[in-house]
Amino acid sequence: MTNERRVLVHPDKAALAGSVAARFITKIIDVLEEQGSAHVALTGGTMGGAVLRAIGDSPAHQSVDWSKITFWFSDERYLPHGDAERNDSQAKAALLDALELAPGQVKSLPAPGEHADIEAAADAYAAELAAAAPEGAEYPRFDVLFLGVGPDGHIASLFPDRAGVHVTDRTVIAETNSPKPPPERLSFTLPVINSADRIWMVLAGADKAGALGLALADASISDVPAAGAQGRKRTVFFVDQDAAAEVPAELITSEQFWTAAHSIDEH
Template sequence: MASSHLYFVAPFRTLRSSPSLPKSPRFPLHVSRSSHLLTHKTLAFSTVIRGASGSGRSSWRAMAEKGKGKVVVFDSEEDLSVSLAKYTADLADKFSKEKGSFTVVLSGGSLIKSLRKLVETPYVDAVDWSTWHVFWVDERVVPKDHDDSNYKLAFAGFLSKVPIHPGKVYAINDALPAEGAADDYETCLKHLVKSNVISVSAATGVPKFDLMLLGMGPDGHVASLFPGHPLVKEKEKWVTFIKDSPKPPPERITFTFPVINSSANIALVVCGAGKAGPVNAASGNGQNSDPLPVQMVSPEGELVWFLDKDAASKL
């Protein structure tokens, strides 16, 4: 395998070993041979280090750390998707062995596209899909066959291609209005907590999902938690609703930050130059007086940013 380049972006600190990033990953990593260095001007305070390759070595092409967060910068979205698949498969393997189940939360947008390598060799045949329980961090209150449905997007690009039991895929009740759909989804979560399908945070008492896969909007929103909206301050509910989303469709349900931040692992997957500003703000370099929603993502466990070079261009 050709060697790759690792970009350690200031002001982040160098990653050390972490229990969620196995030293001897179960699944092999295949990295594209194409590599385009970021310019010295873009990464004026960066250190460029030649990466290592070979069996049993780290799967990451770039890593850095800021507090609990680690940043991984890829030359392309294709390279990002390769590493994201491996990261997800390794966590699924870890939790499945530890507790017999794997609870994963999906978002909409381009996230499903970035998961496409999971439905290919070696993962589609090697992953123990029987242990998976699938949830959504937010959903548009539309029928499941509507083009705006996150469920439809996930089904077409991912769920229909892997043997996850349909009874372990927890979509919203789209026959209910937004408020009712949010209450119903929270009731579902409470039932699964009581039956020990979903773990509980010892610190907060709210659901603790094994992995939450988040995207981010160009305005810095995550889930359906938008800049300046009162819902970003919601602390009591696990699932709430919005009827005035600044991004259509207006009616949605969404996990709140207490649930998001109780996660054991969060992957923030961000691609494109149009999102470079919020990424820069989240790194601590922004000038916003009020934090963007993405800046409020701070899980109890591990946070890993998966960025393509365009999303990282302002770091």
């Protein structure tokens, strides 16, 4: 099993979303043929939603047996269910609702009022992960885990200069002092993120260039949490030209543009 980081650069946000969508559809079909089922972790943010919309817009998405996929969320704003700012609300509007999935296929993180407090909510989602895990494991095998990267280098709700990025003895943590509103959030820890076979980070815009450059330069995870993300098989940064401004040329994959007919081996 090999692990390597790749940077795939696209001319603009629309091309970026379409390329990631095409790659995901083809890869998840392969995974389902091989395994019979799959676990996918979704993220929020502008590009996270754009990718999901592009998946739904692609006629090829009809070739996927969506009933075999369980969707999780790597982090969530601790807001009431249905709030437009929640990652799961955005994902449902962008794609999931249109797929007519069974309720158990979408594993939303808890909302206020469901548990005694946010710490108990984190424990409850950790229990859901454990219930779906193979025997002896604490979480399922994630075939694809999507992440956004903030201008400050944060991933999920693991922020710079916060203790959460260093937690290794829990699978889900409560962040109660997020530098971005809202202050209360729930998040996978880095060991869970890095258990994924494939981590796909999707980022666009000149404001992400510095964070991307530092992540690829293996900056401290205390300063740039994205630097600590590394999938078991592949770690791919899907970026637009603006976000790639500070990426050394030797780190950019020569096969820049990917379609279903132009595959990069991932096995």
